[in-house]
Amino acid sequence: MTVVFDGIASGLLLFLISVGLSVTLGLMNFVNLAHGSFAMLGGYICVILLNRHGMPFLAALPIVTLASALAGVVLERTLYRRLYGASHLDQVLFSIGLVFMSISTAHYFFGAQQQPLQLPPMLSGQFNLPGVDIGVYRLFLIVVGLSIAVALQWMITSTRFGAQLRAAVDNPRAARGLGIDVDRVFVLTFALGSALAGLGGALGVEMLGLDPEFPVKYIVYFLIVVAVGGSGNIKGSLYASLIIGICDVAGKYYVPQIGAFVIYAVMVVTLIFRPQGLFGRSAAK
Amino acid sequence: MSMPPSSVDSAFSATPLRDASRWHPAEYAFWVLPVLAYFVFGENLSLLSQIAIAALFCLSLDLILGYAGIVSLGHAAFFGVGAYAAGLLAKHGWGDPLLGLAAAAAIAAAAGFVTSFLVLRGSDLTRLMVTLGVAVMLYEGANKATAFTGGVDGLQGVEVKPILGMFSFDLYGKTAYWYSLAVLFVMFWLARRLVHSPFGLSLRGIRQNVGRMPAIGAPVNGRLVAVYTIGAAYAGVAGGLLTQTTQFVSLDVLSFSRSAELLLILVLGGTGRLYGALIGTMVFMTAHHFLSGINPQYWQFWLGAALVLVVLFARDGIMGLLQKLGTRWTKPA
Numbered sequence: 001m002t003v004v005f006d007g008i009a010s011g012l013l014l015f016l017i018s019v020g021l022s023v024t025l026g027l028m029n030f031v032n033l034a035h036g037s038f039a040m041l042g043g044y045i046c047v048i049l050l051n052r053h054g055m056p057f058l059a060a061l062p063i064v065t066l067a068s069a070l071a072g073v074v075l076e077r078t079l080y081r082r083l084y085g086a087s088h089l090d091q092v093l094f095s096i097g098l099v100f101m102s103i104s105t106a107h108y109f110f111g112a113q114q115q116p117l118q119l120p121p122m123l124s125g126q127f128n129l130p131g132v133d134i135g136v137y138r139l140f141l142i143v144v145g146l147s148i149a150v151a152l153q154w155m156i157t158s159t160r161f162g163a164q165l166r167a168a169v170d171n172p173r174a175a176r177g178l179g180i181d182v183d184r185v186f187v188l189t190f191a192l193g194s195a196l197a198g199l200g201g202a203l204g205v206e207m208l209g210l211d212p213e214f215p216v217k218y219i220v221y222f223l224i225v226v227a228v229g230g231s232g233n234i235k236g237s238l239y240a241s242l243i244i245g246i247c248d249v250a251g252k253y254y255v256p257q258i259g260a261f262v263i264y265a266v267m268v269v270t271l272i273f274r275p276q277g278l279f280g281r282s283a284a285k
Numbered sequence: 286m287s288m289p290p291s292s293v294d295s296a297f298s299a300t301p302l303r304d305a306s307r308w309h310p311a312e313y314a315f316w317v318l319p320v321l322a323y324f325v326f327g328e329n330l331s332l333l334s335q336i337a338i339a340a341l342f343c344l345s346l347d348l349i350l351g352y353a354g355i356v357s358l359g360h361a362a363f364f365g366v367g368a369y370a371a372g373l374l375a376k377h378g379w380g381d382p383l384l385g386l387a388a389a390a391a392i393a394a395a396a397g398f399v400t401s402f403l404v405l406r407g408s409d410l411t412r413l414m415v416t417l418g419v420a421v422m423l424y425e426g427a428n429k430a431t432a433f434t435g436g437v438d439g440l441q442g443v444e445v446k447p448i449l450g451m452f453s454f455d456l457y458g459k460t461a462y463w464y465s466l467a468v469l470f471v472m473f474w475l476a477r478r479l480v481h482s483p484f485g486l487s488l489r490g491i492r493q494n495v496g497r498m499p500a501i502g503a504p505v506n507g508r509l510v511a512v513y514t515i516g517a518a519y520a521g522v523a524g525g526l527l528t529q530t531t532q533f534v535s536l537d538v539l540s541f542s543r544s545a546e547l548l549l550i551l552v553l554g555g556t557g558r559l560y561g562a563l564i565g566t567m568v569f570m571t572a573h574h575f576l577s578g579i580n581p582q583y584w585q586f587w588l589g590a591a592l593v594l595v596v597l598f599a600r601d602g603i604m605g606l607l608q609k610l611g612t613r614w615t616k617p618a
């Protein structure tokens with residue numbers, strides 16, 4: 001049972017980070033491999049706030065989120081928007097370039113070592129129920145992850161902004177004709193994606209660690225979640241992260257010989273049978 | 286590989302195509318460079334051989350990406366398969382280099398053939414993910430199969446016999462350089478024939494308009510499978526060469542960063558022109574050799590910046606810039 005619980009927790013952590021990617025990649029159709037860099041940015045800001053300014057963890061999270069969103073807006077305005085119409089290959093190369101720059105910048109300012117993060121006592125420790133050990137922080141992750149999933153799903157399906165976003169993605173020209181400010185919608189969406197990445201990065205420092213190689217180490221996981229879940233689909237990303245999280249933890253626990261093999265196999269098999277992902281819209285490009 | 290009937294050619298004038306397939310004087314000049322390099326940079330022969338091998342590897346990606354338009358983030362898979370195939374053969378007493386290369390090509394081609402059916406499905410994004418997944422799985426496999434591959438420690442005890450029984454590999458890497466260069470040239474020549482053949486033209490057609498090619502009778506899937514297999518074989522030969530010239534196989538041959546770097550080199554050089562792969566590799570490897578000696582992070586930052594700039598402003602890479610300069614030079618406006 002503990003394995004399942006840990007799997008769910010790490011799955012939701014993956015979800016938190018990769019749902020931002022699902023927003024940019026899936027909704028805006030932009031292959032942003034630099035997504036992990038935003039997560040790393042969030043992680044570093046969180047560490048600085050906590051360790052150098054002694055801010056409490058929970059108070060730091062909103063600041064981290066806002067700062068990542070701001071970084072997202074700046075980059076979107078200056079660089080990303082030029083590539084919305086470009087081919088996927090161009091977008092991949094462009095974002096790999098950004099990843100390289102972010103890695104070496106992080107190296108320059110913080111050095112290669114892992115950054116320590118002290119959790120508040122309220123969130124550390126664990127309690128035992130019959131048959132399952134529950135880490136408090138993991139429980140916290142699960143609660144946060146699920147509430148964000150619900151909120152996002154609601155935002156996209158039931159709010160005015162969500163409708164505008166879907167319209168802007170499906171047909172930018174027609175959306176403009178209807179008076180929707182497509183540029184503004186895209187900026188906001190991109191900011192949302194970056195904010196979620198930053199938040200996920202900050203929350204993930206405890207479980208994933210934080211060093212300059214972070215964007216490369218985990219980008220494969222994020223992409224797998226989006227690819228398996230089907231892009232542009234909050235529910236799909238949620239289920240996919242849960243599947244990947246549980247498979248990963250269970251695989252490493254029960255058959256450590258093959259370790260990380262499991263999730264790649266899950267991904268390849270999924271993509272063979274459903275190239276558009278488990279929950280993808282078949283019409284998506 | 287089945288060629289379309291040549292009677293198709295008579296339906297229209299093939300002269301421009303035939304002209305394009307002739308060797309340009311600049312190309313002869315280009316191939317003098319590596320020979321000159323041997324005499325000028327004689328003390329850096331191992332770097333030069335590395336460049337030749339990387340260029341061959343880059344060529345293989347150019348065939349599938351630049352001509353057929355198949356994006357791949359896992360091309361190192363075939364490089365690694367070739368490297369291990371040649372290494373294992375040599376380790377178990379079959380150390381003849383040419384035999385090793387042939388085996389590396391054959392096994393990598395088989396791997397390419399099998400995985401090509403996965404690549405046919407889905408969009409660019411799916412292809413990126415599937416190729417990446419295949420490469421990472423192979424990496425994990427080689428990492429865990431220590432009895433077979435040596436795992437993280439690498440495959441040791443690779444003993445390569447003299448080439449054709451005459452030229453043994455020397456300490457200074459002279460034989461290794463000429464050998465790599467000869468293989469590169471032969472493979473390049475073959476690739477050049479290939480991309481100017483009707484088969485190569487049909488690949489370009491597929492890249493430009495995949496919907497229209499079946500309408501003129503080109504079997505799209507068959508062509509893609511064929512070129513993916515050929516590309517894999519090329520990568521396998523490059524891997525085999527690396528093994529034979531260094532007499533060692535490290536796990537690194539299968540790594541993700543090798544695939545990603547390869548893509549960068551090709552894009553910096555310019556896709557869809559064989560020389561883009563060669564020139565890109567030369568520039569990249571030389572810059573890497575000297576700049577990362579100063580500071581590895583420094584290098585990485587500027588590499589990233591260069592990539593962003595290339596994508597934004599110089600989509601055709603170095604070759605595209607050269608061509609622009611060339612046309613401006615020949616036709617002064």
